[in-house]
Amino acid sequence: MATLNNITGALVIDGTAAFLNGAGLGAGEDRNKVVPKVFEEMINGRREKVPYVSAQAWRRWLRNTSNEENSWTPSDLQAIGVSKKGTTNKISTLLDPIAYPEDDLFGYMRSGGNDKSAASDEDEEDEAPTKTKAESVQRTSPFKCSILKGIRGKRVLNVDEGFVHLKENTPLPYSTQFYAAHLEGFFNLEYYRLGQFDNLGSKQELASETVKQYADHLTGQPLGSKGTFRRFTLKDAEQSRKERAAGLLRGLAFLRGGAKQAAFGTDVSPKVLILAGLECANPVFNNLFEGSGEMPSLKIKALQQIMDDYRNKLATPVYIGIREGYLQNEADVKALADGTNVVVGSPISVAQSFIKAHLITTPNE
């Protein structure tokens, strides 16, 4: 059996009549129109507008939902640099992946700065500047996700014409572009990195003060070809890794967020959620949906090909969660369920089944 190193998957959000991520005002003279984020794709030699939600936007939804669902304390943004005028010029989260699951799962960055006065011509060519004002600390996110992109054939842009009455009998027109789209995204959680922190030359995941603060909770080992770098691992990493990954999946299953909820009230919880534990980190479940019918369809042949190609690297069955009546080929998807290689249920139930089977932490989970 392969080792569970990564949890990879895909999700689909029902965005029929939605404005989930804004791009400001319309172009040129069209300044009384609010537009959502859109890019252009080449389809059969012609350009087609594709609505999308940027990854940073839906990661924020996921961070908030995960914190709420698990009662985690958010790692709040704080000011870490103040200019001469007294205004903030740098912000970061609390940079503490040991106390805050959010920092462990989503990474962080604090840029330091070289003290240029310390650099001189006498420095040897191979030597880095020895004095710095503040340490640069950065942890690349173990949870990596694509944008949420309108499925081909299921992405139509519309305009809502509205009026605002600033004074009686003086209606001013304004427009809101919105979409009727089903949005697909894919992701990979580098599960093996949770509770594990590498301090390298260019990337220092734990600040020196954090290493000192949690010295009793960490084990360190040398890293790199010359052994000059360090890898710190939480002593209870296996336990905390399971808890935090389970918390993230709970957040994913109950996802909430999105712009203009008062006007469009879009439910962004996944209508389709695919999950699988994988030994390797290839985000394999990309581009799995099409929209040639009335509703989106799952490309079953492509999914089967993925399962065949990665058979010896799949550490868990493939869990497919679908909302009843959502997929065009729902019956074919349900027919895939065999209990050993494919498990089919609702998006929330498959997240719970995945947690129960592979990330169980307490008997009551």
Place this chain on the structure above:
Amino acid sequence: MNEVLEVKFDGWTTTPRLPFVLSGNALCMTVPSYSSLLGLIGCCLGRIVSHTEVQFGFHYQYSTTGNDLETRQRLEFDGRMVKPHAKGTDAYKREFHVVSTTDSAGDLQPCLTLWLNRIDWIDYFRYPIGTPALGRSQDLLHIRFDSVKIMSVEPVSTTNVGGCALPFKSGMQVAGQLVQLADAYEEYERIGAGRKPINPRVFINLSHETNQEVTMANLFRTSEGQSFYLHNWQ
């Protein structure tokens, strides 16, 4: 050299960022740099890969460019406490490449092909250790499982290439984007000390739309007829 490892990637978006432009708006180069691709290779291997370990060539293509808006949270200090800025949040523009071209069946086409002289690394690309991404963390790439294969190649002196970067020499009869970049970066040995640029020089980035004839060393043609320039860091 008569064999290389060929790896094809597909995805939706990439950001081969033009470095040194720090005005708030981020721009893209027409092709990614060798140092970014070396990082992508290191990601697949799950460790830092030095430029001395591998030589590779590439072909990169994209279909359109998009502009993303990233929210910037602003805080201010009123003398007593830090609070959200009265003017609210701010936004940065981030240019990115849309690489998701599909065939008539709706299947994604590859956007990046790598040819490496390390055929012993085949399993790292079939089963990468880290999640491949080109640019920002959201620019995830997917390795096409069937595409990872050993390919026989023959050296050629003149061929047509595009979607790649060539070290620029005066007198070259090619059109492209000139950029000054380091070949690669190497880690300093002390934790947190940063990285050292290796061999900064001028490259000419050839767009994939222009297939231009070049005559130079290190050109190869695969048994499937695709030509590429193998960068050997010299």
